[in-house]
Amino acid sequence: MSSIPEQLRLKFDRALVDAFGEELAGTDPLLASTNNPKFGDYQANLAMSLAKRLKQKPRDIAQQIVDRLEVSEICEPPEIAGPGFINLRLKREFLEAQLQKMQGSDRLGIDPTETPQTTVVDFSSPNIAKEMHVGHLRSTIIGDAIARVLEFHGDNVLRLNHVGDWGTQFGMLITYLREAYPDALTQPDALDIGDLVAFYKKAKIRFDEDPEFQETARNTVVKLQSGDTETRQAWELLCDQSRREFQKIYDRLDVQLQERGESFYNEMLPQVVEDLEKQGLVVEDQGAKCVFLEGYKNKEGNPQPLIVQKSDGGYNYATTDLAALRYRIREDGAQRVVYVVDAGQGTHFDQVFQVARRAGWIPEGVEATHVPFGLVQGEDGKKLKTRSGETIRLKDLLDEAVRRARADLEKRLQEEGRQESEEFIENVANVVGLSSVKYADLSQNRTSNYIFSYDKMLSLQGNTAPYLLYAFVRVQGISRKGAIDFENLGEVSMSLQEEPEFVLAKHLLSLSEILDEVASELLPNRLCQYLFELSQKFNQFYDKCPVLQAEEPLRTSRLVLCDLSARTLKLGLSLLGIEVLERM
Template identity: 50%
Template structure:
C-alpha cells in the first residue's frame, strides 16, 4: 500500500538518499536535488505563483473543435440560442445531455433553471415551456440536427441526422480514432498510483490501485494531457534499520554476493520482523541503524540500495505483465524537501506545538495533522506535504490524483485542507491547481471477507496472474481452440484473456465499492465480462476477414448509410465515445468507460442479428460500420489496459 511510517530525525536536514540503480532519474540529477533543495524551496508560495482558474475541465479553445464530440457540438449550437433568447444572462451555460430514444437523442435542459431568473423580466415568456420553445426557435440551422421538439417543462429534444452521424463515423475511419479524443483544458497531471512498500511483495491489495491508476492515466493521455505517472513507493522508513541489521547479521559477506544473498525478500522480511519483535538487543541495533542510514553512512546506504533494488525487480516483473508503466519517486526522493517545506508552513503560522509534536490544525477535525512526531521524526503527512509542494512548484502539475484505498480518505481530506490553508490549493475544489483522492473499496473473497489464501495469507499478485492465465488457457483448450494455434499463440491469447478478465472484473465496478473476486465469473464468456467483449471483438474481425474485402480500400471508396434503426442506434453509440471518455476522466470513474464498451457490444450484437452484412446489398456500408465498431472497441480496450484478441 502507499507510503510507510516515518523515520527518526537528526539535528540537521538529512541528505538525499543515493538513488537505486533502476531509478529513472540519473545519480547526478538526484544529487543536485540533494544539494539545492533548500534553494529551490525559496520559490514564491503557490498562492502567488498560480492564478486560480475555475474553468471546466473540458473547456476548449474555439480552434480546437472536436467534430466527434456530439455533446460539445450541440452545446455550441445551444450557446448561440441562449445568447439570442436571454442575451442579458451571460453566465448561463448550455445544459446538454443524452436522453432516451423515445424523446430524441439529446436534450437541452436550460428552460427550468432559466425561468426563475427571468420571471417578471421577460414578459413574453409565461413559463418554462415558452422558454424551451424560444430556445428551439433560436437554434441555428445545422446539418447535424434532423428534428427538434419541446416536451414537458421546456425540455428541448434533438434528433440527430443519420446522414451526419454516418459522415462523422466515415471521417473517423479515414483520419483515425485520435480525432475523437476529448481535449481537456489542463496540460499536466500527476497520477500517484500503485505505490507498494519496498521489501514487501505486491499482493492483491495493490491490484486496484495499479490498474485503476493506469486506466486513469491512459484516458488522460488519450485526452491530450501530459501525465506524470508516479510510483510513490515506501522506500524510506523505520523498517529499513531492521532489514539492514538482519542482512549484516545473516550475510556478513553480503557486499560480495552481488545482491543474491537475500534470496526470497518476503521470507527475509518476515524473519527480520520476528527477530525485531523477539530480540531487544537486535531491536536497539535496528533503531540505531535507521539513524546511520539517515546520516548517510556509506555501508548502510549501500545495503539499503541493494534491498530496494531486489524489491524493485520484483515489482517491475508484475508491471511488465500488466503492461503498466510508472516512474518511481518514492518517499526517499521527497525526504530532503521536508525540512524546508515545514519551515515555509511555520513561517505562515500554520505549524503549532501540541503535546510535544508539531501539528497543523484544520477546520472540521479535532485531531490535527501531525507533521513532526514527538520523537522528532517525520511521517506520512510530512512526506505528502513535501511531495505536493514539489509537484505543484517544480513539476508544475495542475491536477494531482492520488489512487489509494478508501480507508485513507480522512488522511487526504485533512492533508488537502492543510494545503489550502497554506495557499497551495484554492478553496474551490473545482478550481486549478487541484488535488483529488481516488478512493477504492476492498477486494473480497466469496466469504465476504478480505480476499486471502486458505492459510489466511494475502494473495500474491504474481500468483493471481499466473492462475488467471492458467485458467484461461484451460478454458481455451477445453473449447478446442488449442487446435487452431501454435503453443506460442495459445500462450499469448491465454495471457491476454486471463489478465484482461482480472482487470475488467475490477474496473467495471464503481471503484468506491467493494467487489468479490471470482475467477469463474470473470472468465465467463457470457455477460459483462472481458471474455465476452474480447469474443465480440474477435467476431467482428472474423466478419471482415470472411468478407474477403480489403477494408482499407473500402474506407477510401465506400460510404456508410444508416437506414436500418439498428444501424443508426449503433452509429449513435459510436459517436458517444468521446463524451464517455471525457466523463470518465472528469469524474475519475473507469467503470463509465466499461459500461459504454459493454453497451457498444450489445448494440453491435443487435445490429448483426437484424442486419445481414456479408452478401447483402449494403455490404460495403455495413462492413465499414463493423470496422468502426472494432476500432472503438480496440481503443476502449487500450484505455482499460486490456490487450485485444483478433481471433478466438
C-alpha cells in the same frame, strides 16, 4: 470534430441569447441522452429550470427557444414534450457524415484537448522488501487506466510510483539480516524475494519484543539517513532486488511507471517543517511538532493535530506526502495531482491537502485529488485471502487467472475439434486471463468494495473482458472471410438503413463525450460501460444485418460500421490497458 452535445450546446446558446438576451449567455442547456427512443436522442431540460428566473411557463420558454434554434443540419425539427422537454432526434444525413469523418480520422474524430494540463498520477506504490499483493492490484490497474485516458485526452502525464523505500522498517530489516543472513546485505540476489518477506516478518516480531533490537534498528535508520556507506549499500541492494521483482509484474500488466519513492523527498523534510513553522502553522505538543487541523476533533473533543515531526526528531509519512505534493506542484509544474490510493486513506489525504493549502502550496487553479477505491473482497465478502489466511501474492493471482483462462480455452478447443498451436493457446490464455482481471476491476465503480471472482470475470457471457474481446474478434472474422482490407475501403459513402445500424452509429459517435467524462471524473467504469454497450449493439447489428452478402453501397457502409466498431473497441480497451486478439 467536436462531440455532438458540444455542437448542440453552441446552438442552444445562440438561441437563448436571441430569445432572452445576453444575460442568458453561457446557460447550460442541460442536455442529456434520452432514456427512451420515442423522445429522440437528446433532450434539453433547461426550459423548466428557467421558469422561475424568467417568470414564464416552461413550455412557453421551450417554444421560444425552439423557434430560434438552428439545428436543421443536425436534427429533425425539435419537439416540445411533457412539462417543457425539448426533444432532439439526430438526422440520418448528419449521422452518415459524422461517421465518414470518424472513419477518416486516426483518433476516431476525437481532438486532443486545447487546454492540456500537467498531471501527476500517483499510483501502485508497493513497499520495498515486500512482494506486491492484492492490495496493489486496484491502484495499479485503475491508476494505469486513468493515466492512459488522460494521455489520450492530451494531458502531459507524469506517472509516479511512490514506493515505500524509507523509514523504520529498513532499520529493522537491515539489523535483522546483519545477524541472520549478512550475505543478503552485500551480495545481489543472495536471497529470494519471498525469503526477504519472511525475514521482514521475523524482523518485525523481534522489533516488537526486543528493546535492545529496537535500539539497534533505530540507530541503523539514523546511519542510513546520515549516509553511512555500508548501510546505504545494503539498502540499495534491497531496493534494487525489489525493484526488479516489481518490474516483472509491471511488464506483465503492461504498466509504465516512473519510480520516485519516499526516500527521494527525505532531504526536503526539514525544509517543509521549517516553512510550516515560518508561517506560524506549527505548534509543539508533547514534544512533537504539530499542525492543528480545522474541522477535526479527537476523542476528547479537542482539535486534532497532524504530526509533522515526531518528538524523537523523526518524520512520518504525512511530512513526506506534504513534501511530495509541494515538489510536484513547484518542480514538476503539476496543475493536477491525482492519488490513486485506497479509500481508507481518505482522512489522511484530506488532512495533508488542508495543511498544504493553508501553507499556500496549492495555488489557485491547481487541484490535488484523492481518487479512492474500495477493498478487494473474496466471494465470502471478507478481505481476499488464501485458504490458509495468507495475503495473496499478485503474481499468484495473475498466474491463476491465466491458468483458468487456458483450461477453459483448451476445453473449448477440444469440444469444437479445433487444432491450435501452443503459441496461440499461450497468447490467448495470457491476454484473456490478464484482461479479465483488469476489466473486472475497472468495470466496477471504484468507490465501492469489489468482490473478486475468477468465475465471473472469466465468464464468456455478460459484462466481461472475454465478451468484449469476442466482439472485436467477430469483426476480424469478417475481414478474413471477405478478404477485406479495412484500411483501404476506398471511397466510402455511408448508408444507414436498418434500426440496429442507427443504434450502433449513434453509440459510436458518443465516444468522445464518454472520454471527456472519464477524464474529468476519473471513473474508468464509465468507459467499460460504454464499451460493453458497444459490444452489445455491435452483436445486435451483426445478428440482424448481413455484411459481406449485402449489396453495394450497403455492403461498404456496413463494413465501415464494422471497422469503426473494432477500432473503437481497440482504442477503448487500450485505454483500459487491455490488448485485443485477432482470433480466440
